[in-house]
Amino acid sequence: MINDEYFLAALRLASGNDPIPGHVSAAARDAFGLRVPRAVTAVPAEWAATRGVRGAEGPHMVRFVAAGLTFDLEVTVGDGLIDVAGQVCPAPAEGSHVDVRTPHLTLTRHLAHSGQFAATGLPPGWLSVVCHRPGQAPVQTRWVRIRP
Incomplete structure (x- = not known):
C-alpha cells in the first residue's frame, strides 16, 4: 500500500512544484564526479x-x-x-x-x-x-x- 503523503510528495515533485533541495543536487553531482569513464x-x-x-x-x-x-x-x-x-x-x-x-x-x-x-x-x-x-x-x- 502506498503512503498518501509519499504519493502526494511524488506528484508535487513530478509536477515541478516541489524543487529538488540544493544539498540533494550537490550530492548527486559529487557522486557523478566519482565515476571513472570507460572503467x-x-x-x-x-x-x-x-x-x-x-x-x-x-x-x-x-x-x-x-x-x-x-x-x-x-x-x-x-x-x-x-x-x-x-x-x-x-x-x-x-x-x-x-x-x-x-x-x-x-x-x-x-x-x-x-x-x-x-x-x-x-x-x-x-x-x-x-x-x-x-x-x-x-x-x-x-x-x-x-x-x-
Missing part, C-alpha cells in the same frame, strides 16, 4: 583465504575480480584512520598504477613488480581502488564502506 567494475568475490586471516580485531580481507584482474585488499583500521595493503594479480605491465580513492581524497600508487601497493592514513568511510594500465580500460573496485 570496468570489479565485483566482490568469495575468498577462502586462510593465509593472513586475522581475528575480528585485525585486518579485513576483501577480493574483487573483473577483466582478468584480481584485487586482494587487506584493510586495517587504527587510530580512526584506514590503511590499505593490496595486490593486483596478475601484476600489470610496467607503467601501471592504482588510485586508492575516498570521496574526498585520491592517493596514486605505482605498483611494485609483484603488483603490490599500500596507502595509509585514509579517512574512514567509502573506499575504491582503480587500476590504470597502459593501453587498456581502467578497472575499478566497487565502493566499499569501511567503518572504524
Whole structure:
C-alpha cells in the first residue's frame, strides 16, 4: 500500500512544484564526479583465504575480480584512520598504477613488480581502488564502506 503523503510528495515533485533541495543536487553531482569513464567494475568475490586471516580485531580481507584482474585488499583500521595493503594479480605491465580513492581524497600508487601497493592514513568511510594500465580500460573496485 502506498503512503498518501509519499504519493502526494511524488506528484508535487513530478509536477515541478516541489524543487529538488540544493544539498540533494550537490550530492548527486559529487557522486557523478566519482565515476571513472570507460572503467570496468570489479565485483566482490568469495575468498577462502586462510593465509593472513586475522581475528575480528585485525585486518579485513576483501577480493574483487573483473577483466582478468584480481584485487586482494587487506584493510586495517587504527587510530580512526584506514590503511590499505593490496595486490593486483596478475601484476600489470610496467607503467601501471592504482588510485586508492575516498570521496574526498585520491592517493596514486605505482605498483611494485609483484603488483603490490599500500596507502595509509585514509579517512574512514567509502573506499575504491582503480587500476590504470597502459593501453587498456581502467578497472575499478566497487565502493566499499569501511567503518572504524
